[in-house]
Amino acid sequence: MPDTSATQSPIPYVNIGAQFAEERDELMPIIEEILMSGMYVGGPWNEKLEAALAELCGTKHAVALNSGTDALILSLAALGIGHGDEVITPPNSFVASTAVIAHVGATPVFADVLPDQNIDPAEIEKKITAKTKAIMPVHLTGRVADMKPIQEIAKRHGLAIIEDAAQSIGSRYDGVMSGALGDVGCFSAHPLKNLNACGDAGFLTTDRDDVAEYARLYRNHGLVDRNTVTRFGSVSRMDQIQAAILYYRLGKMDALIEKRRRNVALYRELLDPELVFAPPCREIEFNTFHTFVIQVDRRDELQAHLGAQGIGTAIHYPVPIHLQPAAAYLGHKAGDFPVTEEQSRRIITLPANQNLTEAEITRVAASVNRFLSKGS
Numbered sequence: 001m002p003d004t005s006a007t008q009s010p011i012p013y014v015n016i017g018a019q020f021a022e023e024r025d026e027l028m029p030i031i032e033e034i035l036m037s038g039m040y041v042g043g044p045w046n047e048k049l050e051a052a053l054a055e056l057c058g059t060k061h062a063v064a065l066n067s068g069t070d071a072l073i074l075s076l077a078a079l080g081i082g083h084g085d086e087v088i089t090p091p092n093s094f095v096a097s098t099a100v101i102a103h104v105g106a107t108p109v110f111a112d113v114l115p116d117q118n119i120d121p122a123e124i125e126k127k128i129t130a131k132t133k134a135i136m137p138v139h140l141t142g143r144v145a146d147m148k149p150i151q152e153i154a155k156r157h158g159l160a161i162i163e164d165a166a167q168s169i170g171s172r173y174d175g176v177m178s179g180a181l182g183d184v185g186c187f188s189a190h191p192l193k194n195l196n197a198c199g200d201a202g203f204l205t206t207d208r209d210d211v212a213e214y215a216r217l218y219r220n221h222g223l224v225d226r227n228t229v230t231r232f233g234s235v236s237r238m239d240q241i242q243a244a245i246l247y248y249r250l251g252k253m254d255a256l257i258e259k260r261r262r263n264v265a266l267y268r269e270l271l272d273p274e275l276v277f278a279p280p281c282r283e284i285e286f287n288t289f290h291t292f293v294i295q296v297d298r299r300d301e302l303q304a305h306l307g308a309q310g311i312g313t314a315i316h317y318p319v320p321i322h323l324q325p326a327a328a329y330l331g332h333k334a335g336d337f338p339v340t341e342e343q344s345r346r347i348i349t350l351p352a353n354q355n356l357t358e359a360e361i362t363r364v365a366a367s368v369n370r371f372l373s374k375g376s
């Protein structure tokens with residue numbers, strides 16, 4: 001039978017325009033009201049959003065910021081981490097996870113990952129020195145890292161935990177929300193994340209008053225009142241329009257996550273486990289699948305094959321951070337983090353967005369199975 005799939009409609013990796021189209025009638029009046037009010041960088045929506053996020057994550061504070069990257073930078077700075085300090089983090093994340101450590105003047109120290117792509121607690125333990133100040137696990141793909149052993153290591157060595165929870169809003173580990181599993185949780189609301197703004201935005205969550213206060217002052221020039229600065233800060237505020245959009249979308253987030261989980265469950269049912277490795281979910285976790293990443297042989301060929309049929313995929317991430325030109329000063333070479341490097345050649349992210357139909361997921365899965373079963 002001839003392969004007619006090339007003539008079928010494309011399956012986009014993401015469809016952010018479609019998301020907005022569904023919300024337009026409800027969102028536009030809110031946005032218009034804010035535009036008319038003239039209150040663009042602070043105001044009631046920011047406060048409503050912060051209260052809702054703190055409640056969702058089960059933390060005392062949530063601080064709205066301009067990006068996940070600044071949430072990470074402010075967390076490190078609030079904990080007093082800087083020159084001469086080391087922070088342990090995985091080398092297979094989005095570059096921001098490592099960049100922020102360098103940005104505050106500290107040294108990123110990498111620990112390799114597990115088959116599920118999250119940081120390996122046994123590797124963390126090996127990397128601890130007298131200079132280590134914090135562990136920064138990344139809850140990659142929306143799967144929470146194995147936090148129990150990480151919390152135990154942090155406690156034993158007196159280290160802080162900064163969760164890079166940029167991909168894991170709503171994800172849980174042993175009943176606890178990501179963002180409430182360490183000293184600080186750092187979230188991104190970038191358009192590609194599960195809770196997404198129409199531009200850059202992010203926030204941090206914490207039970208610690210000192211961290212929340214630091215972030216609240218720093219994001220607004222360090223101003224304690226209109227005319228008094230006690231410590232120089234910068235600008236890391238969230239725009240009111242983004243806060244309102246995020247507050248509105250927070251109300252729809254559970255449904256979005258459920259749809260993504262159903263999409264992934266269907267993939268798992270359909271993809272051939274002999275040909276495709278999809279990390280199984282542990283009993284203890286609730287995974288929100290910011291991305292659905294599988295590991296396969298002949299990854300580049302598979303991506304080209306799917307692309308030729310209009311099926312959008314992505315690679316998160318093709319170049320491990322320790323092999324980026326920017327990391328050359330750390331002196332790493334290929335082979336230093338073998339699990340991460342092997343995965344970087346085998347991972348591919350399949351479309352799992354909430355706008356996809358069962359028929360579309362079925363078509364993608366069939367195409368993956370068909371290609372991989374053909375051999376070389």
Ligand SMILES: *Cc1c(COP(=O)(O)O)cnc(C)c1O
Binds near residue numbers: 070093096164166200
């Ligand atoms: C998206 C992301 C960030 C950065 O968030 P921004 O809001 O884009 O600054 C940091 N870490 C990880 C793991 C991310 O996926």
